[in-house]
Amino acid sequence: MLMNLHFSIPYRAQWGEDVCVELALIGTRGREVPLLLHMETSDGIVWRTDYRVMETGIRQFRYSYAVYRGMEVVRREWHRAPRLFDADAGRDFILDDFWMETPSLPWLFFKDFNAGAARDRNADLHTPTFAQTIVLRVLAPTLSDGEAVALIGSQPPLGDWKPERALRLTFVGLCEWRIAVSATALQLPFEYKYVIVDEQTGELLRWEDGYNRVCWPVSALATEPVGKADSGVKLSNRRLLTIVRNDGIVRQREDGLWHDGDVAVATDGDSADVAAEGDYAAVAVAVDTKKASPLQVLVAMAQERGVASVSLGLLEDVLELM
Numbered sequence: 219m220l221m222n223l224h225f226s227i228p229y230r231a232q233w234g235e236d237v238c239v240e241l242a243l244i245g246t247r248g249r250e251v252p253l254l255l256h257m258e259t260s261d262g263i264v265w266r267t268d269y270r271v272m273e274t275g276i277r278q279f280r281y282s283y284a285v286y287r288g289m290e291v292v293r294r295e296w297h298r299a300p301r302l303f304d305a306d307a308g309r310d311f312i313l314d315d316f317w318m319e320t321p322s323l324p325w326l327f328f329k330d331f332n333a334g335a336a337r338d339r340n341a342d343l344h345t346p347t348f349a350q351t352i353v354l355r356v357l358a359p360t361l362s363d364g365e366a367v368a369l370i371g372s373q374p375p376l377g378d379w380k381p382e383r384a385l386r387l388t389f390v391g392l393c394e395w396r397i398a399v400s401a402t403a404l405q406l407p408f409e410y411k412y413v414i415v416d417e418q419t420g421e422l423l424r425w426e427d428g429y430n431r432v433c434w435p436v437s438a439l440a441t442e443p444v445g446k447a448d449s450g451v452k453l454s455n456r457r458l459l460t461i462v463r464n465d466g467i468v469r470q471r472e473d474g475l476w477h478d479g480d481v482a483v484a485t486d487g488d489s490a491d492v493a494a495e496g497d498y499a500a501v502a503v504a505v506d507t508k509k510a511s512p513l514q515v516l517v518a519m520a521q522e523r524g525v526a527s528v529s530l531g532l533l534e535d536v537l538e539l540m
């Protein structure tokens with residue numbers, strides 16, 4: 219059976235630029251088939267394209283977005299946490315995306331910076347699916363040991379805003395957490411938030427900051443009203459339908475977690491150990507200094523002074539170059 223991928227992303231490109239999907243189909247033996255899919259837009263904002271997977275023996279697919287001018291790449295997404303999903307023959311995937319910018323705190327995505335991300339990526343990335351499924355994917359780089367991510371929302375299948383009924387997400391590696399929920403009993407749109415819970419007991423520790431997230435109907439779906447008195451819509455009658463929402467990063471206060479203070483840089487041959495001082499001394503990461511000349515400058519300073527102090531803002535600029 220065939221598998222249909224429907225890509226959609228909002229992006230305001232410049233004149234002469236095109237948004238493309240860089241797609242990789244991964245076989246059962248790990249062999250990858252790279253594909254470049256050119257997208258189209260009717261309003262200059264939302265770009266769309268479809269791809270029907272005809273190849274057999276496809277186990278997973280991975281993708282990201284890039285902006286091209288002719289055959290030249292103008293810009294690529296930040297893709298340190300790639301979009302990677304199980305293939306499922308006969309299923310339609312609605313991939314509802316947004317452009318992934320480099321996070322404002324990129325060093326949090328080095329695995330040694332937090333215990334949650336330090337766990338190896340789960341080799342079995344299988345995400346259970348239903349006849350109609352909504353998959354939510356979110357990154358949580360600032361978790362502490364013993365913490366997990368859960369979901370709570372505005373409708374009974376999502377806990378009805380009751381913390382004791384929050385749905386636990388599954389950790390799949392590199393700060394990424396994921397959950398698949400049956401959409402049969404859900405009405406669109408619905409509101410939801412992520413919460414941080416105790417990994418062992420499930421006790422609510424804190425709510426995600428900011429506004430509620432909203433899952434809107436996707437224009438690629440043929441939806442129908444539930445009723446005159448209800449503004450919700452049902453999912454299409456299409457069988458084996460999966461909507462994938464990439465939700466970015468769990469919003470948590472940085473107060474008490476990170477600050478713009480000093481960072482100690484100590485050298486050891488071709489690498490530097492970067493660790494925050496004071497209450498943040500447990501945070502550390504090894505960096506290959508050959509990858510970025512600004513970091514080589516910092517290492518030279520460290521060699522001259524024994525230990526050099528630089529601001530986290532400068533460290534962020536360095537890591538963005540890697």
